[in-house]
Amino acid sequence: SRGRKIKRRSKASSERASVGITGMGEQGTSGSEGGGSMVEAQAPAKKGDGRAADPRLQGISDAIRVVPHFPKPGIMFNDITALLLRPGVFKDAVDMFVERYRGMGIAAVAGIEARGFIFGPAIALAIGAKFIPLRKPGKLPGEVISETYTLEYGTDCLEMHVGAVEPGDRVVVVDDLVATGGTLSAAIKLLEKDTSSIMQCSHLSISTA
Ligand SMILES: O=P(O)(O)OC[C@H]1O[C@H](OP(=O)(O)OP(=O)(O)O)[C@H](O)[C@@H]1O
């Protein structure tokens, strides 16, 4: 044997993630696309409630592996790496973000490290926006602003280069998932600290409920 170790974790749960592309409307404006609600697209459409479910959501949900008790007991981990192995489903997920934000005059897509870096650049390129990495501490070489936040399993910090966002830029914050919301709200605070930018927030909304 060449000594290659394969670490086996507990089996994936048969539970499926419930998925939507969830968005929050612009800060400080009214009547904007997105409607100001973090949950508008999160729940699967129920019969007769007036919302048509996008047929792509089922495929996206099926492609996300739910791993119980990772990285800690009690956490139902939504593993998007399984989705990334399926190019058609990965494309569906990116396309749904792009369809939501194309033509809205978005100047920047800010992706949250690390999983926001998986979806963010593809979305930015497709809508003709710049991509801004919101990074974990100590990774950016220029002048930064920071925001510390609480995670479902620990604390962390996000940093952004000063000047990456210009005043008045319309910015979409992209990530894969919201759990406690700590990461997303830290990203919003970071962007609010630096600029008079107008924000939308969007993520591949996943819940195991
Ligand atoms: O809503 P919250 O409770 O803040 O949790 C959501 C965040 O947690 C995950 O990232 P994580 O910090 O695990 O880092 P990673 O992307 O580097 O894996 C996920 O990608 C979100 O960014």
Ligand SMILES: Nc1ncnc2[nH]cnc12
């Ligand atoms: N339940 C979860 N699954 C995947 N990533 C997460 N980050 C925080 N909570 C998570």
